[in-house]
Amino acid sequence: MNPERDTALRIGIDVGGTNTDAVLMDGNRVLASSKQATSADVSSGVIAAIEAVLREHRDHRHRVRAVMVGTTHFVNAIVQRRSLRAVTALRIGLPMGSAIPPMIDWPEELREIVSGNCILVAGGAYYTGQEYTELDEQAIRDAARALEQNARPAIAVSSVFAPIRPDLEHRAAEIIRRERPDALITLSHEIGGLGLIERENSAILNASLCALADAMVDGLEAAIASCDLNADLYVSHNDGTLMDGAQVRRYPVFACAAGPTNSIRGAAFLTGKEDAIVVDVGGTTTDVGMLIKGLARETSTAIELGGVKTNFAMPDVLSIALGGGTCIQAEDDQELSLQTQSVGFRLQEEARVFGGTTLTATDLAVALGWMDVGDAEQVRDLSENQLERFASESQSRVADAVDQVKLSASDVPVIAVGGGAPLVRDTLPGASEVLQPEFGGVANAIGAAIAQVGGRVKRLFDYQALGGRDAAIALARKEAEENAVKAGAVRETLTVVEIEEFPMPYMESAAVDLRVRVVGNLDLAEAR
Amino acid sequence: MRIETVEQVQDLTRGAVLLGTGGGGDPYIGELLLRQELREGRCAEVIHPEDLADDALVVCVAGIGAPTVLIEHLQAKDVCQALLRTLEKHLGRSVDAIIPAEVGGLNSVIPLALGAQIGLPVVNADGMGRAFPHIDMVTYSVYGCPAYPMVLANELGDCVIIEGATSDRKVEDIARAVTGALGAMTYGALYPMSGRDVKDKAIHGSISYSLSIGESIRQARQHSADPVAALLDTLHRPDLQRHARLLFDGKVLDVKRETRDGWHFAKVEMTGLRNPDVHFTIELQNEYLRALHNEKTVCIVPDLIAALDRETAEPLTGERLKYGQRLKIIGVSADPIMRRDECLEVFGPKAFGFKEPFAPLETL
Numbered sequence: 001m002n003p004e005r006d007t008a009l010r011i012g013i014d015v016g017g018t019n020t021d022a023v024l025m026d027g028n029r030v031l032a033s034s035k036q037a038t039s040a041d042v043s044s045g046v047i048a049a050i051e052a053v054l055r056e057h058r059d060h061r062h063r064v065r066a067v068m069v070g071t072t073h074f075v076n077a078i079v080q081r082r083s084l085r086a087v088t089a090l091r092i093g094l095p096m097g098s099a100i101p102p103m104i105d106w107p108e109e110l111r112e113i114v115s116g117n118c119i120l121v122a123g124g125a126y127y128t129g130q131e132y133t134e135l136d137e138q139a140i141r142d143a144a145r146a147l148e149q150n151a152r153p154a155i156a157v158s159s160v161f162a163p164i165r166p167d168l169e170h171r172a173a174e175i176i177r178r179e180r181p182d183a184l185i186t187l188s189h190e191i192g193g194l195g196l197i198e199r200e201n202s203a204i205l206n207a208s209l210c211a212l213a214d215a216m217v218d219g220l221e222a223a224i225a226s227c228d229l230n231a232d233l234y235v236s237h238n239d240g241t242l243m244d245g246a247q248v249r250r251y252p253v254f255a256c257a258a259g260p261t262n263s264i265r266g267a268a269f270l271t272g273k274e275d276a277i278v279v280d281v282g283g284t285t286t287d288v289g290m291l292i293k294g295l296a297r298e299t300s301t302a303i304e305l306g307g308v309k310t311n312f313a314m315p316d317v318l319s320i321a322l323g324g325g326t327c328i329q330a331e332d333d334q335e336l337s338l339q340t341q342s343v344g345f346r347l348q349e350e351a352r353v354f355g356g357t358t359l360t361a362t363d364l365a366v367a368l369g370w371m372d373v374g375d376a377e378q379v380r381d382l383s384e385n386q387l388e389r390f391a392s393e394s395q396s397r398v399a400d401a402v403d404q405v406k407l408s409a410s411d412v413p414v415i416a417v418g419g420g421a422p423l424v425r426d427t428l429p430g431a432s433e434v435l436q437p438e439f440g441g442v443a444n445a446i447g448a449a450i451a452q453v454g455g456r457v458k459r460l461f462d463y464q465a466l467g468g469r470d471a472a473i474a475l476a477r478k479e480a481e482e483n484a485v486k487a488g489a490v491r492e493t494l495t496v497v498e499i500e501e502f503p504m505p506y507m508e509s510a511a512v513d514l515r516v517r518v519v520g521n522l523d524l525a526e527a528r
Numbered sequence: 529m530r531i532e533t534v535e536q537v538q539d540l541t542r543g544a545v546l547l548g549t550g551g552g553g554d555p556y557i558g559e560l561l562l563r564q565e566l567r568e569g570r571c572a573e574v575i576h577p578e579d580l581a582d583d584a585l586v587v588c589v590a591g592i593g594a595p596t597v598l599i600e601h602l603q604a605k606d607v608c609q610a611l612l613r614t615l616e617k618h619l620g621r622s623v624d625a626i627i628p629a630e631v632g633g634l635n636s637v638i639p640l641a642l643g644a645q646i647g648l649p650v651v652n653a654d655g656m657g658r659a660f661p662h663i664d665m666v667t668y669s670v671y672g673c674p675a676y677p678m679v680l681a682n683e684l685g686d687c688v689i690i691e692g693a694t695s696d697r698k699v700e701d702i703a704r705a706v707t708g709a710l711g712a713m714t715y716g717a718l719y720p721m722s723g724r725d726v727k728d729k730a731i732h733g734s735i736s737y738s739l740s741i742g743e744s745i746r747q748a749r750q751h752s753a754d755p756v757a758a759l760l761d762t763l764h765r766p767d768l769q770r771h772a773r774l775l776f777d778g779k780v781l782d783v784k785r786e787t788r789d790g791w792h793f794a795k796v797e798m799t800g801l802r803n804p805d806v807h808f809t810i811e812l813q814n815e816y817l818r819a820l821h822n823e824k825t826v827c828i829v830p831d832l833i834a835a836l837d838r839e840t841a842e843p844l845t846g847e848r849l850k851y852g853q854r855l856k857i858i859g860v861s862a863d864p865i866m867r868r869d870e871c872l873e874v875f876g877p878k879a880f881g882f883k884e885p886f887a888p889l890e891t892l
Contacts, residue, residue, distance in 0.1 A: 093601075093602075094604075095604045095683050095684060096600075096601045096602060096603075096604055096683050097601065097602035097603065097604065098603075098604050098605040098606075099561055099564060099602065099603040099604060099605045099607075099641070100557070100560045100561060100564055100602045100603060101564070104560055104563060104564050104567065105559075105560060105563065126597075126711040126712070127594075127596070127597050127600070127711070127712055128711075132684055132711065133684065160600050160601060161600050194596065194599065194600065195599045195600070196599060196600045196601075196602060197557075197560070197599070197602070301848065403779070403852055404852040404853070404854070405852065406851070406852060407851050407852075408781075408782070408851055409781055409782075409851075513596070
């Protein structure tokens with residue numbers, strides 16, 4: 001090896017529901033990749049993935065400085081209602097909000113698991129930032145003293161207009177910590193934006209994941225150590241940036257939807273595109289998302305997670321029922337239809353080309369010559385008509401989804417990634433071009449490996465009081481940049497990737513819900 | 529009739545979004561208020577206008593202010609109840625029933641939550657059969673019931689009584705100014721009326737109408753029927769002088785938005801799913817006001833326009849419309865009262881700056 005190139009290496013790992021993908025990267029070069037079935041225990045799966053990509057690169061083990069992991073573990077915990085912790089929900093707001101206590105529209109079974117206790121105390125601010133009543137510190141102290149004694153208590157603190165007055169939540173945390181230094185505290189303004197219910201829900205979910213996050217980070221760090229790597233652990237954030245171990249322990253909910261974001265970012269990296277639609281074709285579903293200025297577009301409305309309304313940033317992805325394992329019903333040589341069911345991870349056994357008896361999208365793709373897997377002899381019996389029907393039906397489904405995701409009617413570049421990428425053809429309507437990059441099958445792991453560090457601000461700014469729009473935006477930008485540097489970004493590499501403004505309707509006011517987001521490169525030299 | 533199940537509450541709020549014709553404030557917070565009442569074992573009793581004594585005292589209760597503030601403040605348990613008590617003290621008599629000002633949006637649910645809370649009946653009627661942005665845009669006002677005396681309060685005990693005003697629009701101006709000073713979200717008890725007034729001047733059956741909208745969408749979904757078709761079946765009743773029809777089936781091409789002076793203006797451009805040569809436009813000013821098919825008006829205020837997800841019939845507010853959405857746009861006739869000349873003066877096309885006169889949906 002050229003000693004000049006003896007730079008830090010990264011390993012990106014995407015732990016999906018079906019597969020665990022991994023890549024070993026040297027700067028912008030993919031040195032090795034692997035794809036294997038996800039194991040029940042995350043740590044052993046990660047160890048296997050690390051060993052798989054290092055198999056051909058044993059000499060480089062010492063150069064690996066960072067292991068980036070994207071995982072569906074946390075979202076699965078919420079959806080499957082397991083490994084969640086009971087949480088005390090403390091809301092600062094009285095006299096406001098007493099008619100709608102926390103968690104009232106949560107699914108019953110989830111509320112039973114998570115809700116330790118809901119406590120409302122006096123305090124809070126108007127949208128102007130002015131406090132409408134004094135914070136009831138004694139009530140907070142009393143609540144802290146009443147927390148469970150046996151284990152580390154998890155507590156979610158929310159407050160009216162906390163995005164404008166985060167100090168009230170900080171003050172509450174201080175009081176709680178004085179009584180219970182061991183408390184796991186989540187502050188709502190650190191998780192979600194405007195909308196008390198959704199922000200509070202997000203904070204409660206986060207608090208309920210804290211114990212799982214601790215176990216997970218401990219497990220992953222042990223896995224890295226057991227592979228004899230001198231590398232730091234990072235976990236993918238929903239927005240495609242990185243969190244270190246300490247951040248994941250505090251904000252596990254931000255790791256919930258990193259998979260689709262990593263695919264989109266990986267697709268961007270593999271093609272050099274900054275703006276495109278990314279179509280990630282898996283075994284069961286196809287996720288269509290949008291790449292804007294190199295980042296995944298985020299949702300602007302409340303998202304349900306396990307039946308709970310939340311409002312933290314998540315990738316805006318449209319999922320449709322189409323994948324390599326999609327079942328195909330062929331009535332006679334004329335009729336053919338795509339089902340919503342899929343053989344999923346049993347593709348290797350059930351698809352006809354692999355010796356199974358179920359006709360799948362993969363079989364049709366092989367018959368059409370789009371894919372070259374398995375035994376093509378097994379699909380010789382399909383008629384021209386059927387092949388044509390499948391070709392037009394599958395393309396129109398993808399085209400329809402692409403059209404719903406893009407921002408305007410003009411044709412856009414489409415990047416197809418994931419195991420089923422060949423199902424997206426060059427002639428896709430609405431696409432100016434269709435790119436199928438090399439390593440597209442592990443785009444999600446690449447997305448994890450190349451991730452940057454971000455910082456964001458999202459709250460109401462009074463443009464009038466701050467001396468106009470430009471001054472307000474400059475202030476928000478500075479805050480976002482400081483957040484990014486704190487998270488490990490190299491200051492010189494920071495760029496603004498998003499400025500969004502939402503004025504308040506139905507009211508004459510200069511207050512604007514302003515969102516600013518910056519990203520920069522991870523400082524690997526800073527790595528411990 | 530009683531509102532006593534979560535299913536009813538969901539039907540009602542879905543109906544309220546549709547009748548909000550794109551605006552009116554998301555009734556989600558109202559849904560939570562009412563669900564909490566049910567959870568605590570109370571329910572809302574809804575009575576027919578004819579069940580009121582002629583001399584009964586009926587008042588509107590409504591939230592006033594910015595939806596952005598409401599989603600933070602939520603609501604204090606006793607704020608609306610305190611309003612009523614203040615008004616009762618001022619008038620020297622007790623309130624017999626509550627009536628919604630509007631059946632669209634958030635303010636359709638607030639009276640029901642209050643009614644459930646304090647055990648007061650809610651009249652199955654309202655003043656517009658939809659949502660409008662101003663306090664004076666109700667049949668009560670058109671037919672001579674003043675909005676005052678009005679009690680306006682926030683949750684902290686700040687309370688204002690508007691004893692009199694030169695017009696109901698002036699009541700609105702005062703209420704907005706006070707609301708601004710009180711944290712941008714207040715609640716009002718207004719339009720104190722007699723039972724006789726409600727019988728003569730209100731739009732009857734509004735709450736059950738809203739319920740039936742949510743119900744038909746839900747049932748069609750449960751039976752895998754086409755929910756938009758089912759909804760149109762429910763709404764199109766020429767025998768009752770009610771008309772409804774599909775105005776357009778297509779996708780959103782562009783949404784141009786502008787917010788000024790507290791108004792959300794937008795123009796939604798649509799085209800056919802297969803035929804790109806057809807153009808469909810919806811103009812909105814907080815609410816959807818006019819729909820044009822190839823530049824020709826096909827529905828105009830006060831007739832109702834609703835934007836529905838074309839598969840699920842989920843009604844969408846104007847803020848949620850964006851490029852690429854597949855929508856079915858339906859037109860629904862306003863209540864016959866709303867189409868009278870004196871009503872059109874106050875909330876017809878002219879009131880929103882349109883030059884063209886009102887023409888009923890069924891003639892366009």
